Amino acid sequence: MDRIEPMTLFGYEKLQVELKNLKEIKRPQTVKDIEEALEHGDLKENAEYHAAKEQQRLIDGRLIELAELLGCAKIIDPSELEHTRISFGSTIVLCDLDTDEELTYTIVGGCESNPNMGLISFNSPLAKQLIGKEEDDEVKIILPNAVKEYEVQEVKYQEIVFECH
DSSP: OOOOEEEOHHHHHHHHHHHHHIIIIIHHHHHHHHHHHHTTOOSTTOHHHHHHHHHHHHHHHHHHHHHHHHHTEEEOOGGGSOOSBOOTTOEEEEEETTTOOEEEEEEEOGGGOBGGGTEEETTSHHHHHHTTOBTTOEEEEEETTEEEEEEEEEEEOOOOOOSOO
């Protein structure tokens, strides 16, 4: 089965910028760093060389990861989806039935998630258990360290703010 990675245009462009930066700036600089470190001689005791090689390995790994993500990306415009049920791009207001605390989350792509801003990945345990629910549904959410009960108070689409300005 082919993997599909839903994301907004914002997330897709963010990944493209990171890929370009790694390919055109960071990796060439790391190659230069390796060449300079080689000029210092003995590789066994050459910390600069080993650090640059490790940096190159990390960059190459991230380049592979980005290529895979972009290759299976499916750009979705959440404003075009119906949000009567929780889906990708939905903003959800939940009420914790134990504490009456209100929580607001928006379901986004994995590369766009930022829990501190209420942006949760569609692959997160919370989002997976919320998708398909609608207003007034009570849901028991099984999280890694707890079981919580919520009432879905509101499901809507609102413009997603990905970054603080």
